[in-house]
Amino acid sequence: MKSLYISILFLLIAKFCVAQQAVLDKEKLLEFYQSQRYGEAAAYLSSIYPAETSDVKVLGQIAYCNMMAGKLVDAERNYQKINELQPKQIPVLFSLANINSRRGNNKNATVYLQEVITLDSTNFNAFKRLADYTDSLILKVQYLQKANKLNATEAEVAYDLAASYRKLKLLKPAYDVLKIAIAADSGHLVLQQALLPIANQLNKYSEVVTVGEKLLKNGADANVLADVAKAYFFLKNYKRAITLYQMLEKTEMQTESTLYYTSLCFRELKNYDQAASYAKQTITEGISPNTAAYYNLLGSIYEEKQQFTAASNAYKKGLTYQINKNSYYRLGLLYDLKLKQGKSALTYYNLYLKNKDLDKDDEPQVEYIKGRISELKR
Template structure:
């Protein structure tokens, strides 16, 4: 936005020079305000020379610019709106109105101004790029990004956003092609190269991932780069290098289910079966959420509500395979006791509940009930 306004600022300064004799504007003073970024003072100074109802577009442009740069957004919007009414179809003015509305959170208005720009200039790259940023619908965002990218394929931000949009839709080849074009225009753009790695892996371009990744690692040891490289090395059957990379991630404490899985497979291929078994188990452990037991308890509760008691039992017991749970022990006790009428099983789970050290304060009612039921059921 600053680039758009630099020519206007220069025009404005020329204007003050021409009209200095009639308005007595001190050009040097105004320049000093600009140079020291005292935009609020500059706006106030300019306003002192013009009436509030002035129709002088050049003066209003300078005042609006200073208000915007000073963060006085409501005042700037009023000034730019006035300019737009006097001189419609001024693209820089419409851009600034879009920018101000965006900064104030009024995205609807910002999009309206951008759409006006597109109507005036169907080849305006910046308008399409900004419209994409303000659009929530994936299909619409994709169309705006495609148009912006067609107008400026070398723009790295647009190429990145478009590639990610394609990637989200699992359209990997178009995503790759967009990034490739932008990288050719800017071979040292490491952000684009890094973004391309997972897409290249998806397309089976493993050697390319390795070559690019090794180059990137010399600049910065990035975990995402190592992750993608590890997969590529696995698929080209360089299992030792795969293990080395994922061991580095493990040492950093940022391993995940995927890296552990590839380590298990790599150790298996290297015939180190002891390590393969260790990492296979770690993969399983990593894949299991700490909350899996609770999820199964929730599912079982739903089955209970539907009177599907056998399904509920199955879900509760499945939950226990991921760890002990007071909630499940207690609920199974109730289920066997009250719904399935199986006192022996009910006793088993009431006992398990009490043995699992339930919170004496928070669960005192459940504890008391379990003890009472154990007493009654034991008599039967």
């Protein structure tokens, strides 16, 4: 009988301890939340409630705090436990998707979002997020189309869908998507800027000028300048086009394309000297500074294949883009040692020695070439 009383006493003490442990200081927790000390909030909640708790509300609080504190491993474990206890809860699935995305695991994030759209085929946010997680352009478009159908005025989806359509060269659908979103928010400058290159490609030059000039009042963005200048070119307002293109030059934002159209503008105005000058700049802009190096690489490959004439042509082609000491050196060696043409070898050896870019690292080659020149002159 005595042992029974002792057992009952122990049970009462245990219940009392649990009851004491579960007393939550709401003001303290609120202070953690208001000061955004989510890590401390999670630790506090975990100290109050037992680790094996199956209270979904408690687990949700701890999971949220861990997620906000950046403790993603703990947050995922908490949300997974909730998902096991109460599966098919859309907020939980979204949280799991978000955590996996932040940890770089888009594959798992996609799985959770697929569960969401299975539960709710009209969930705009799920389709929007799925589009972010796929590398497939076709699949991205499909998700964005569904999101856009659910909310055609949401700017981010409209922008992304239009950009994806443009990649697929579906210009009219891209234009239409942007126009609907802009109609809902006429002050959205990002959408208007995205519209300009598409409208240009659709030959809507007057619209580009109207929209673009308004955008330029908010700042001379390089892309807007280029788009508006191009529209002016096709509207045959060459002077205005030149003014805008030269604004790009002042900020060193010119491109091969903008220089090309500047040259065309001057040609149409019969200013042939300027047209020729810009044509030359266009050619220079269109050539990679590494082109000569690429031809040297090609020449060395031909040499390895014993295709010496092709190698010589590749090295010489590189020199048409840029004077390069390495090209002279390789040509000298090629004509000297492989093609046995001493006169040509001397020409390229001498050009190498006259190169202004020679430095201390080139001294071994310089000494070798001087020796070879002496041998060839005998």
